[in-house]
Amino acid sequence: MECKVFRAVNQNAPANNKMTSSKIQKELANACAAEITCAIVDDIGDKYFSLMIDEARDVSVKEQMGVVLQYVNNNGYVIELFLAMVHVPDSSAISLKNAIDCLFAKHGLSLSRLRRQGYDEASNMRGEFNGLKALVLKENPYARYIYCFAHQLQLVIVAVAKDNRIMSDFFSNMLL
Structure with missing residues (x-):
């Protein structure tokens, strides 16, 4: 080609x-x-998969949601891939859930195939009654919530980079 x-x-x-x-x-x-x-x-395809989401504001102060899917491929390898960056009207749980529903519908993914959901500790994400976790569990009780430890790692890296000039320079150069 x-x-x-x-x-x-x-x-x-x-x-x-x-x-x-x-x-x-x-x-x-x-x-x-x-x-x-x-x-x-x-x-x-029709395999089970996991969903990881983090939401934040971009530089233009618009809310956005990063979506990562994780699944086991036909060779038995765990694959973790970034699927989309979705702009959302706000960071409320219902807005995030609606965005997930639209994204899944657009790509023919079924929430019933979801087996794990991973988010950070924000109340709009992990809230027991009104958080995104609860909204997904109402629709699919098999989509177990697991805290996203990558978020903790990111917070540690940001804290270390702020207090350590060598690390700060390293990450600044990595972004260039």
Whole structure:
């Protein structure tokens, strides 16, 4: 396939192949994201899977939710992949649940196949009666809640990086 793309682009329009337009770059990024998402969903198929979510504000102060899925592939390996970054109107449990429902419906994933849900300790996430955990459990009692220890690790790294110039420089350079 790579050869076909190379021939089509470089032989038919070599001078026009700059791809510097932000519109073209966004379209390419979205096309890649759509293909990767389809591959993830196809690989999951009708297997059971786990869901990990973290929500935060982006730099424009919009609420967003990062969604990661974890499953065992046909070779017996545990696969953990980022599925989507979803903008939500607010960080309430019902908004997050609605966003999950929409995301699952869009990609043909079933909440009934969910076996684990992992979030941080925020009350909107783990709340016993009104949190996201409770809303998911009402619909699927097999989707057990497990605290996401990666969040704790992130908090430790942020705290260490703030107090240690070497670590701060290291993580600053990693982001470049």
